[in-house]
Amino acid sequence: MDQTATGPDRIAVELAADLDAGFAALFEAHQNVLFSTALRICGRWADAEDLTAAAFLRAFRALSGYDRERIAGLRTRPWLLTILLNAWRNQVRTAARRPREVLDGEPPELEARGASAEAQAERHETSRELAALLGLLPDRQRVAVVLRYVADLPIAEVASVLGCPPGTAKSHVSRGLRRLRELQAAQVRPDDVAPQTDEEPDDLAPQTDEEKVR
Amino acid sequence: MTSDHDPLLAGLAAMAVPAPGRLLDTVAGRWTRVPGPAGDVYAAATDLGVAYLRTAGSAEEFAGLFRARFGRPLLPAARPPAGLLTALRTGRAGRVRLDLRGLTPFAASVLAAAATIPRGETRPYGWIARQAGRPRAVRAAASALAANPVPLLIPCHRIVQADGVAGGYVFGTPRKEALLRLEGANLDEVRDLAAAGTRYLASDTTGVVCFPSCRNARRITPAHRHGFASLAAADRSGFRPCRHCMPVLPGGPLRKQSA
Numbered sequence: 001m002d003q004t005a006t007g008p009d010r011i012a013v014e015l016a017a018d019l020d021a022g023f024a025a026l027f028e029a030h031q032n033v034l035f036s037t038a039l040r041i042c043g044r045w046a047d048a049e050d051l052t053a054a055a056f057l058r059a060f061r062a063l064s065g066y067d068r069e070r071i072a073g074l075r076t077r078p079w080l081l082t083i084l085l086n087a088w089r090n091q092v093r094t095a096a097r098r099p100r101e102v103l104d105g106e107p108p109e110l111e112a113r114g115a116s117a118e119a120q121a122e123r124h125e126t127s128r129e130l131a132a133l134l135g136l137l138p139d140r141q142r143v144a145v146v147l148r149y150v151a152d153l154p155i156a157e158v159a160s161v162l163g164c165p166p167g168t169a170k171s172h173v174s175r176g177l178r179r180l181r182e183l184q185a186a187q188v189r190p191d192d193v194a195p196q197t198d199e200e201p202d203d204l205a206p207q208t209d210e211e212k213v214r
Numbered sequence: 215m216t217s218d219h220d221p222l223l224a225g226l227a228a229m230a231v232p233a234p235g236r237l238l239d240t241v242a243g244r245w246t247r248v249p250g251p252a253g254d255v256y257a258a259a260t261d262l263g264v265a266y267l268r269t270a271g272s273a274e275e276f277a278g279l280f281r282a283r284f285g286r287p288l289l290p291a292a293r294p295p296a297g298l299l300t301a302l303r304t305g306r307a308g309r310v311r312l313d314l315r316g317l318t319p320f321a322a323s324v325l326a327a328a329a330t331i332p333r334g335e336t337r338p339y340g341w342i343a344r345q346a347g348r349p350r351a352v353r354a355a356a357s358a359l360a361a362n363p364v365p366l367l368i369p370c371h372r373i374v375q376a377d378g379v380a381g382g383y384v385f386g387t388p389r390k391e392a393l394l395r396l397e398g399a400n401l402d403e404v405r406d407l408a409a410a411g412t413r414y415l416a417s418d419t420t421g422v423v424c425f426p427s428c429r430n431a432r433r434i435t436p437a438h439r440h441g442f443a444s445l446a447a448a449d450r451s452g453f454r455p456c457r458h459c460m461p462v463l464p465g466g467p468l469r470k471q472s473a
Contacts (some may be wrong), residue, residue, distance in 0.1 A: 020242075020277055023287040027238050035233035053240045054234065060241070061285045149226035180222060207375045 016072040055084040141176030244291035263311030321358040338376040378405030412441030423448040428459035
């Protein structure tokens with residue numbers, strides 16, 4: 001899934017050649033990453049669908065105004081994720097105040113079938129708990145953790161999406177993970193925890209064990 | 215990979231989910247080329263229904279028109295949208311679903327009124343403006359018709375000038391005339407009547423006054439047929455407006471009268 005930091009982006013090349021056909025390839029290649037990121041950041045299945053669709057639409061409209069050279073030079077995944085996050089921030093800003101209820105990111109109808117039903121249910125249960133805990137993180141930490149570990153982006157790409165130096169991105173990720181571990185350890189039920197505000201400065205934090213593992 | 219050993223990282227990685235299957239169709243349109251009553255047309259549909267229908271020299275040209283109007287990508291469709299072929303063959307939109315997002319409320323009202331005109335009949339521009347709730351906005355109504363995203367499915371060709379002249383059309387006036395003749399509209403009769411000063415026909419057996427293209431007007435036998443230059447004149451002679459074609463006095467009720 002990883003794209004290397006150098007070399008042409010295959011999808012960008014397709015887009016430069018044919019915007020409509022290239023768009024189908026762009027969607028196919030990145031829809032899962034965009035949807036997963038949207039779902040784990042905003043927490044609601046329907047919102048994630050809307051947000052993903054809106055991001056792709058914005059992307060297409062932007063591409064329509066770009067010349068071939070600019071399109072061919074795009075790194076499509078971080079570019080799309082940046083658009084997605086901008087769309088999400090706008091949405092959050094527009095909505096009077098983001099409701100801080102427990103968000104577990106459940107699909108509208110989740111059926112477990114066949115032999116794997118139990119495993120699926122168990123996995124689903126874990127995801128639900130974790131999703132609820134993620135919802136308690138400050139926005140910046142949640143976004144960083146989701147990009148790094150749910151979307152599986154290398155730290156350089158996380159930094160590019162967040163528009164910050166890699167060191168800062170790392171620190172957001174590690175603080176987010178630390179907070180998640182604390183929450184897990186405390187076994188708190190999400191309802192009992194007051195929402196935390198996002199007030200940490202964007203400076204470099206001392207490296208923690210989380211970085212060393214990588 | 216660290217996530218193999220760290221349950222938290224493994225849990226986070228497991229939170230990635232595949233995107234729902236139908237998501238692309240909420241973003242992109244799908245095009246097909248289908249036979250129409252006056253040659254092939256290109257149609258674009260979204261997940262909500264047919265959004266755009268035009269003649270074009272090529273799929274690329276059509277995609278360009280679609281993109282300029284909707285700002286959405288256009289991909290090939292596996293098959294025409296449900297009901298489209300039947301609708302084009304019969305001239306009745308029937309069950310074909312339309313995606314009319316992005317219209318102004320007035321344009322939407324104009325097209326909704328146009329959609330009620332049956333095959334084989336015509337209505338004047340003034341009528342459609344009145345039905346759309348703005349009797350004086352005749353030009354604006356004509357513009358809304360000219361920009362109809364789905365001609366044929368919403369039969370904007372059935373709105374003609376009050377004197378029976380076909381008037382403008384998104385596919386050109388000759389096509390409009392040809393379509394109306396194909397549908398059996400009495401364009402020439404309306405024109406001849408108008409030239410003689412008759413804009414409405416009334417029947418003394420039913421006491422009803424109609425537009426001359428109305429199916430009720432066309433059933434009136436010559437012995438019982440009365441022509442009027444204005445609805446006011448017909449009104450003075452005791453005729454009431456037909457409930458099918460709904461001619462309305464200026465300042466009269468906007469919608470179909472009851473009973």
